[in-house]
Amino acid sequence: MIPKERKRWIYKTMNQIRCFELKIQNLFEQNLLRGSVHLYVGEEAVAAAVCSLLRDEDYITSTHRGHGHCIAKGARLDRAMAELMGKSAGYCKGRSGSMHIADFEKGNLGANAIVGGGIPIATGAALAVKLRRSDQVAVSFFGDGAANEGTFHESLNLAGVWKLPVVFVCENNGYGISVPTWQSTAVKDIGVRGASYDIPGITVDGNDVYAIYEATKTAVKRAKAGEGPSLIECKTYRYLGHWTGDPQTYRTKEEVEEWKSQRDPITLFREKLLKEKAFTAEELDAIEQAALKEAEEAAEFAINSPEPDPADVLEDVFYEKQGASL
Amino acid sequence: MSKKTYATAIRDTIAEEMRRDDRVFIMGEDVETLGGVFGCTRDLYKEFGVERVRNTPISEAGIVGAGVGAACAGMRPIVELMYMDFTLVSADQILNQAAKTRYVFGGKARIPLVIRGQQGIGRGNAATHSQSLETLFMHVPGLKVACPSTAADAAGLLRTAIRDDNPVMFFEHKALYSVSFDVPDDTEYMIPFGKAHVKRAGKDVTIVASLLYVSRALEAAEDLAKQGIEAEVIDPRTLIPLDMDTIVESVKKTGRLVIAHEAHRMAGWGAEVAAQATESAFRYLDAAPIRLGAKACPIPFNLELESAVVPSIKDIIDAAKAVCYHQEG
Numbered sequence: 001m002i003p004k005e006r007k008r009w010i011y012k013t014m015n016q017i018r019c020f021e022l023k024i025q026n027l028f029e030q031n032l033l034r035g036s037v038h039l040y041v042g043e044e045a046v047a048a049a050v051c052s053l054l055r056d057e058d059y060i061t062s063t064h065r066g067h068g069h070c071i072a073k074g075a076r077l078d079r080a081m082a083e084l085m086g087k088s089a090g091y092c093k094g095r096s097g098s099m100h101i102a103d104f105e106k107g108n109l110g111a112n113a114i115v116g117g118g119i120p121i122a123t124g125a126a127l128a129v130k131l132r133r134s135d136q137v138a139v140s141f142f143g144d145g146a147a148n149e150g151t152f153h154e155s156l157n158l159a160g161v162w163k164l165p166v167v168f169v170c171e172n173n174g175y176g177i178s179v180p181t182w183q184s185t186a187v188k189d190i191g192v193r194g195a196s197y198d199i200p201g202i203t204v205d206g207n208d209v210y211a212i213y214e215a216t217k218t219a220v221k222r223a224k225a226g227e228g229p230s231l232i233e234c235k236t237y238r239y240l241g242h243w244t245g246d247p248q249t250y251r252t253k254e255e256v257e258e259w260k261s262q263r264d265p266i267t268l269f270r271e272k273l274l275k276e277k278a279f280t281a282e283e284l285d286a287i288e289q290a291a292l293k294e295a296e297e298a299a300e301f302a303i304n305s306p307e308p309d310p311a312d313v314l315e316d317v318f319y320e321k322q323g324a325s326l
Numbered sequence: 327m328s329k330k331t332y333a334t335a336i337r338d339t340i341a342e343e344m345r346r347d348d349r350v351f352i353m354g355e356d357v358e359t360l361g362g363v364f365g366c367t368r369d370l371y372k373e374f375g376v377e378r379v380r381n382t383p384i385s386e387a388g389i390v391g392a393g394v395g396a397a398c399a400g401m402r403p404i405v406e407l408m409y410m411d412f413t414l415v416s417a418d419q420i421l422n423q424a425a426k427t428r429y430v431f432g433g434k435a436r437i438p439l440v441i442r443g444q445q446g447i448g449r450g451n452a453a454t455h456s457q458s459l460e461t462l463f464m465h466v467p468g469l470k471v472a473c474p475s476t477a478a479d480a481a482g483l484l485r486t487a488i489r490d491d492n493p494v495m496f497f498e499h500k501a502l503y504s505v506s507f508d509v510p511d512d513t514e515y516m517i518p519f520g521k522a523h524v525k526r527a528g529k530d531v532t533i534v535a536s537l538l539y540v541s542r543a544l545e546a547a548e549d550l551a552k553q554g555i556e557a558e559v560i561d562p563r564t565l566i567p568l569d570m571d572t573i574v575e576s577v578k579k580t581g582r583l584v585i586a587h588e589a590h591r592m593a594g595w596g597a598e599v600a601a602q603a604t605e606s607a608f609r610y611l612d613a614a615p616i617r618l619g620a621k622a623c624p625i626p627f628n629l630e631l632e633s634a635v636v637p638s639i640k641d642i643i644d645a646a647k648a649v650c651y652h653q654e655g
Contacts, residue, residue, distance in 0.1 A: 092431050092432035093433070096432065100426075109395065109398050109399075110430075110431060112423075117391075117423055120389075120395060121392075121394050121423065125396065127392050127395070131378070151419075154383070158385060317467050318492045320492075
């Protein structure tokens, strides 16, 4: 059972992510945004449902497709948008862009542009939690591609041996760029890999808020009880190309259309909320409109933000100021 | 002062820092009951328990990454790599994650992480267990690089490394572990990073050396003195930050520069020192600087072959004489 206010939060967050991403695509097409941008459209249920169970002091690590996690973990749309445009008001002063965006104050230890790069880092954050006996939890988001990296195996094993309070959330969107999961991954369900580390491993419908929520709730409870990590595979789908400009020769338009029309996570959740009579259509419409407006305002803010000063480009390499010989 | 081996100085410093600060812990392969393959964590688990002296699986990327994550989350981890050659197994976590995190996150993160272990020749460990890799980690901004040549330096630099809020690559030398030195008893003994140590004063030639090559350079200097050449021997102690001021001052005095290290000569850090000294003190130089480093082949197993690959004391003497245009006889 998801409490009503949490349902509202999840619906709002999913809409914020979608509107944010579509605005980014729009800005990219207008050449107002550059670099590597990987959009999360179609996968919103995962970030929103998982993060609805986290507090600011809980940690996440994210991926190159990380805007959704960043927003769901509490980032402001305007500062996130400013970062994606490389502006000084961005969360990382324009140094990170899309692929490395982080928000430490909200426990987001960063998007990670190296596939699988964030998995050991979340594991280490969970080790810190265990050592200081706090009741935090760490969540590592990663894709199906990362599940074939060595860091996946090393981290799940380490967390299994040490019973660390970490939840490994695999977002399986069916493709590693162009390579379908069946071509890269020996198992049909990545969730079964939990067995290798003697930890619960579950595969859920990644477009079903309720399924993700329940799996995460169980995993977070287990983590906080000191019983160790869990692996949750969320099977989902990205609507857009791997990157903006991807010719998408590896999948059919029909396949994309089928996911969009039959299994859209926001539509499915909306229908369920209406059926449950949790909210009226007008209430949900208002949430959608607010998200749209927020994304527009975020873009406005980002476009009008100043560029970072090149004179500061050497700042923050190290914690303290160093001599010129560096 | 106490007489201590280099390994014991490292062990004692880790223990003192763990006593001082709960956030400090160490993890690595065989660090618990075995005390590390080289004894640098001997018996620490008895005092601090296995939570803070953690045996790890053989998962170098995983444990270095866990160190990065624990550091981001407020701890002060020390990761022991049995051989610094294994940094290559965990290279992404060091060079892409630890090194860049603070910067790309706009200065929000602090990464108080020490990655330490030994390297180098001397035990017949052959190609993948005898390299000197410190230069690799100088090239990617965001890491500090420390190279202690004595037990006192190991203690003073390691304490500074553990208290530093940045990732530090701490390169020990396997051939030094069992050598005894005088070490200050002060549990606050710290050597600031970026401060070279002039090991021997001299007016004729500057020899810059680190790790095992400091003692070799000093031996060469004794021999050179008998031939009327007074060498100034400088140990930079940290390569990032690099104390070029001390080196340049010395070169301005001597007009001659030799750099000796065990790392490969090709694109080794000696090239950086030579280039910077030339840029800063060109008018003072009476000869082109000479760089000595390992030859361009992997470190071979056979003892004689191993010795043939790295610079000898005679090589240092010959280089010093060459830059001094010293005539035999």
